[in-house]
Amino acid sequence: MRTAYGVETVRAAERELMARLPEGVLMQRAAAGLAVACGRLMGRVYGRRVVLLVGSGDNGGDALYAGARLARRGAGVTAVLLAPERTHAGGLAALRGAGGTVISGSSSGSSGAEVAIRRADLVVDGIVGIGGRGGLRADALPLAEAVREARVAVVAVDLPSGVDADSGEVNGEALRADLTVTFGTHKPGLLIDPAREYAGTVRLVDIGLGEVLPEPAELEALQHADVARLLPVPGVESDKYRRGVVGIAAGSARYPGAAVLAVAGALRGGAGAVRYVGPAADAVIARFPEVLVSDQGPHKAGRVQAWVVGPGAGEDAATVAEVLGADVPVLIDADGLRLADREAVRRRGAPTLMTPHAGEAAALLGVARAEVEGARLSAVRELAARYGATVLLKGSTTLVADPAGGAVRVNATGTGWLATAGSGDVLSGLGGSLLAAGLTALDAGSVGAYLHGLAGRLASEGAPVGAQDVAEGVGRAWRNVRGV
Ligand SMILES: NC(=O)C1=CN([C@@H]2O[C@H](COP(=O)(O)OP(=O)(O)OC[C@H]3O[C@@H](n4cnc5c(N)ncnc54)[C@H](O)[C@@H]3O)[C@@H](O)[C@H]2O)[C@@H](O)CC1
Numbered sequence: 001m002r003t004a005y006g007v008e009t010v011r012a013a014e015r016e017l018m019a020r021l022p023e024g025v026l027m028q029r030a031a032a033g034l035a036v037a038c039g040r041l042m043g044r045v046y047g048r049r050v051v052l053l054v055g056s057g058d059n060g061g062d063a064l065y066a067g068a069r070l071a072r073r074g075a076g077v078t079a080v081l082l083a084p085e086r087t088h089a090g091g092l093a094a095l096r097g098a099g100g101t102v103i104s105g106s107s108s109g110s111s112g113a114e115v116a117i118r119r120a121d122l123v124v125d126g127i128v129g130i131g132g133r134g135g136l137r138a139d140a141l142p143l144a145e146a147v148r149e150a151r152v153a154v155v156a157v158d159l160p161s162g163v164d165a166d167s168g169e170v171n172g173e174a175l176r177a178d179l180t181v182t183f184g185t186h187k188p189g190l191l192i193d194p195a196r197e198y199a200g201t202v203r204l205v206d207i208g209l210g211e212v213l214p215e216p217a218e219l220e221a222l223q224h225a226d227v228a229r230l231l232p233v234p235g236v237e238s239d240k241y242r243r244g245v246v247g248i249a250a251g252s253a254r255y256p257g258a259a260v261l262a263v264a265g266a267l268r269g270g271a272g273a274v275r276y277v278g279p280a281a282d283a284v285i286a287r288f289p290e291v292l293v294s295d296q297g298p299h300k301a302g303r304v305q306a307w308v309v310g311p312g313a314g315e316d317a318a319t320v321a322e323v324l325g326a327d328v329p330v331l332i333d334a335d336g337l338r339l340a341d342r343e344a345v346r347r348r349g350a351p352t353l354m355t356p357h358a359g360e361a362a363a364l365l366g367v368a369r370a371e372v373e374g375a376r377l378s379a380v381r382e383l384a385a386r387y388g389a390t391v392l393l394k395g396s397t398t399l400v401a402d403p404a405g406g407a408v409r410v411n412a413t414g415t416g417w418l419a420t421a422g423s424g425d426v427l428s429g430l431g432g433s434l435l436a437a438g439l440t441a442l443d444a445g446s447v448g449a450y451l452h453g454l455a456g457r458l459a460s461e462g463a464p465v466g467a468q469d470v471a472e473g474v475g476r477a478w479r480n481v482r483g484v
C-alpha cells in the first residue's frame with residue numbers, strides 16, 4: 001500500500017523524530033537522497049550545470065545542501081535566491097563552501113537568473129515545499145516562465161512549488177517537474193490531480209519518518225499485492241450463491257447498450273452469477289446467454305447479494321427507489337445518481353457505493369464541474385458525508401471515500417484512453433460484482449477502479465479502446481495482478 005499524509009501530520013511526525021536525532025540529520029538525509037536523484041536524472045554529475053531555485057524556507061535548504069553535494073562531485077551549481085535575507089544559512093554556507101555560485105533572484109531583476117536557467121542541464125525547484133500557501137508568488141513567475149521556455153529538466157524538492165500539498169489543488173501558477181523527490185512520505189497532492197500532473201515521476205526518499213507516522217494515512221493507493229489479496233477467489237466449496245449473485249438494473253429502450261456493458265463488467269468481477277432486470281433483456285441475453293434475465297422489477301428478480309442501478313436508466317426513478325429499498329449493498333451510477341433520493345440513500349442499512357464522474361458529482365453538489373475537478377478530494381469527502389455513502393469519484397486519479405472518514409483511496413492505474421463512452425458502465429458492473437462477492441464498498445470501489453484502469457491500459461497499449469475492449473481486458477488485469 002502506498003500512503004500519503006497531509007502537512008500537519010508530517011510536521012508532527014518530523015518534530016517527534018527530530019527530538020530523537022542530532023540537529024540537521026533529517027535535512028541531510030533529504031539532501032543526500034535529492035542529490036542522488038538529480039545525479040541519476042542527469043546521467044553524470046561532473047561538468048553538468050545545475051541551477052537551484054531557492055525560497056525562504058527549509059525547502060530551499062534542502063536544495064542548497066543537495067547543490068553542495070553536486071558541486072563537490074564536479075557540477076557547476078548556481079543558486080538563485082528568491083529571498084536573500086531569509087535564505088537557509090547553513091545550506092547557503094555549504095553551497096558556498098563547495099564552490100557554488102550565488103545570485104539574487106530579485107535584486108538583479110532576475111535576468112542573471114534567466115540566463116543561468118537557459119544554460120542549465122537541470123533546475124532544482126526549492127522555492128517552497130510543505131510550507132507553501134497558494135500558487136507561486138510574483139517574484140517567482142519570471143523564473144517559472146524562463147524554466148518553461150528553456151525546456152530544461154526540473155526536479156522538484158518535496159513538491160512542485162505552487163501546488164497544495166494536502167489537497168492536490170493548484171490555485172495559481174505552479175512549476176512543472178519531470179521528477180519530484182519527496183521526503184518521508186507521499187503527500188496527498190502528489191497523488192491527486194491536478195497537482196499530480198505537475199509532479200512528474202515521484203520518488204520517495206526514506207528519512208525515517210515511517211516509524212512515527214500514525215494510522216490510518218490520509219490517502220492510500222492500492223498496489224498489485226494489495227489488490228491480489230482482496231480479489232475474491234473461489235474455494236473448493238464455492239457455488240454460485242456463495243460466490244455472490246449480482247443484480248443489474250440498468251438500460252432502457254433508448255439506452256440498451258448501457259445494460260450490456262454493465263453486465264459485461266459484472267461477469268468479470270468475480271460474482272458467481274449475474275441477473276439482469278430491465279427493458280434491455282433481449283439485447284443482454286443475445287450477447288451473454290449465461291445471464292438470468294427478467295423484465296419484472298428488481299423485487300421479483302430472486303436472490304441477489306448486491307445491486308447495480310442506474311447505467312442508461314433514463315427516467316426510471318421507480319426502479320432506483322426499489323433497489324435502494326433492498327437490504328443488500330447497492331452501487332448507484334449514471335442516471336441513478338440523479339434519480340436517487342438523498343434521504344433514501346441515507347436511510348439505507350446496507351452499504352451504498354455511488355460512482356459519479358466530475359460532472360455528475362458537480363450536479364449533486366450544486367457546483368460547477370471545474371470546481372470538482374480542481375478540488376477532487378474535498379468534493380469526494382463532501383459527497384460521502386452528504387449521502388452517508390461510499391463515493392467513488394471517477395477521473396484520471398479516481399478517489400474513493402467512505403462516509404465515516406478514514407483514508408481516502410486513490411487509484412492511479414487509469415489512462416486517458418478510458419475516457420470513452422460506456423467505460424463507466426463497465427466499471428459499475430465490475431464494482432457491483434465485487435460487492436456481491438463480499439468486498440466492502442471501499443474495497444469494491446478501489447479494486448474495481450484498479451482492475452478497470454489496468455484493463456484499459458492492457459487493452460489499449462497506446463491506441464484507442466472501446467468500452468467492450470475494456471470489459472474484455474478485465475480478465476487480463478486479474479491475471480496480471482495475481483501474477484498467473
Ligand atoms: N521539517 C523537517 O524535518 C524537514 C523538512 N524538510 C523540508 O522542509 C520543507 C518545509 O520547510 P518550511 O517549513 O521551512 O517551509 P517551506 O520551505 O516549504 O516554505 C516556507 C516559506 O515559504 C514562504 N512561502 C509560502 N508560500 C509561498 C509561495 N506560494 N511562494 C513563495 N513562498 C512562499 C513562506 O513565507 C515561508 O517563508 C519541506 O517541504 C522539506 O522540503 C526536509 O529537509 C526534511 C526534513
Ligand SMILES: [K+]
Binds near residue numbers: 158
Ligand atoms: K519545491
